[in-house]
Amino acid sequence: MTTLTEATGTSAARETPARRRRRVDRLPYLLLLPCLAVIAVLLLWPLGQVVMMSFYKLDSVRQLRGDREWPWVGLANYAQILGDPFFRTVLRNTVLFAVANVALTMILGTLVGLLLNRLGRKMATFVASCVMLAWATPALTGTIVWKWIFDDTSGLVTWLFNKLPDGLSTTLFGRSDWTGYGWFNDPLLFFAILTLVVVWHSFPFIAVSVLAGLKSVPSELQEAARVDGAGPWRVFWSVTFPMLRPVFGILVVLSTIWDFKVFTQQFVLAGGTQDRPTFMLSIYSYAEAFSPPPKYGLGSAIAVILTLILLVVTGVYVRMVLRQEDES
């Protein structure tokens, strides 16, 4: 790296400012190349393969090995998926789940971020460490623990509900004995628990990012607003939020991407790919492609559809954010 800077420096000394700028402008792209090469090998190449596979009828591993022909079927895989009424259920599940989770994650994350900003140093460190622990827990292990918490016979939640006074429990829920209650039986309840797990996993990142943003906002602005008689609600929406708009923009985009492709938590909570009424796009794609008998073409087509939806959603949102920035 040192030789590189030296080389640029010595040649730059002899050049006019305009030429020098052009020279320097090329450097960032060169530095990006290694990264691009890795992305190309690990991401772009497989992505291209998935798109290609979605146009073929692939239902045998022998085809993947090249021992058998790949019959071209054009858009037949897409037609089959889009024409299947089950796809509408899956799409509805995915979209509703993502909307609910992005909203809840953002709200909870922002609130915790604001709290961390107000707390004293020691308390803030303590709360931040606790919150980060949730984020540091791997999705797989974290979800297994949640599954135990909701175990139908010896789970913590079952135990807590059993501790409720019988009369109260019966009035509220119509039952007093919760042992053996199927927490994951009803799709709505299943999604509620899944939301809890996913929000628990993802809000710490939002909280810390919002905190970082808040630290960069001069506190004088908020104080001035408060002196002028603005309540906390008004201060947030009129001062803090506009200042942090780019931060929120990127956080919403990231959360949307994460929540659209939730897989691990659902796979563990549902105990595999058996619970079809609660399918979302990513697990649907996986189940079609890899459950026997494999249908790699069909699974690829679902994955492409998921990718397209994500591109559209994030594209629209990024444009919205950019336009707002131009205006302000």
Place this chain on the structure above:
Amino acid sequence: MNRWKRLAPVTAIVASAAMVLAGCGGSGDDEKAADNSKLTVWMMGEGGDAQNKFLDSVEAEFKKKHPETDVVVQYIPWLEAPKKFQAALAGGEGPDVTELGNTETQGWAAQEALADLSGKFNGWAEGKDILPDLVKNAQLDGKQYGVPWYAGVRSIFYRTDWFAEAGVKPPTNWDELVAAAKAVQAKKPGTYGIALPGNSELPFYSFLWSAGAEIATKQGDTWKSGYNTPEAQRAVKFWTDLVTVNKVAPPAAAGWNEIDARTQFSTGKAAMAFAGCWQGAAMKKDNPDIEKVWATFPIPGPDGKPAPAFAGGSDIALWKDSKRQDLAWDYMTVLLSKQKDKEFASSLGFFPVYKDLVSGGDYASDKVMSGCATAMQNTKLTPLTPKWVEVSRTKTVTQAMNSSVIKGQKTVEKATADAATEMESILNAK
């Protein structure tokens, strides 16, 4: 020039990455052709001392004929096997011989993972004595793709101490089954009468078959599901009523698989559970004391006769990509020989696959094996078509049908009609 120099490391990285990728694909076919120093065998499950000792004795026997070959045994967990097979098939580097669940043999044969053994099997004298149902289950389009290794059937494990306290005997028909479950549950508050695996299909088929229904039958070229019949509806109603009407199993049972359910039994939370006799070892791992208070009885039919049971078990197959087909077959004939089969099956709580061994054993006097031995006399199979695995494993048609009734989402009539339609559309798809 300067620029190319800067690019050099990048080019090197890309090139080496490309070489790594290429390396994965290219396996030296020629080198392997004559290499008989190693035979790779995949076994399912976690193994254990008993199985290791047994396989060592098989290897010793095999080495008498092939002293230059080492047998390498690898254990694959049951649930990981499909992924492992798929990866092996895609990469071209698989085992030479593998064990596989007998419900999966047809599916992997259809994926061209397994070698056609028809010629070898027909020329093997001992093979003629293997139970014909099991042999047929390892066939696809009339060709033999696997050889049965051991067999197992499910029966009902029950708590002898709790049954004695409640004053009930092992039930012999459906009404007695409910009555016994209720009686024990009343005597032992906080436990379940029967741990129902609502999200499993194999124990349910015993009820379906004993009610007189079939899963699906082939009429000419079309499969016709038997779920849309009064007999099947009767079975579904009985199965789901255990939760919804008789309340001898909890609502959570809708999501239980066989392992969830039998764990309720082994940890002392249920009086009865469906399990294969070979699963006794796993239950003892949960709770070593359970052995003192358990026994089995065959799953009863509605009218006092034991219900037919699904003939589960394992097959041994020869991997199609193996470069050592004849050597592998020699190993298989040692492993599968009548003598070795008897040794192995009895050490694990399974049944051997040979007709004369099953009927001749002293299983009737064993408190765990006796229930299974009775069931073993009347076994049935799931529909013989490679498409069955999609009904059974991917779309889980039967499990979804029963669960939806237990969860109160569908009536018995609607659930059976929907399941019949879905099953027929899968089995008859072109």
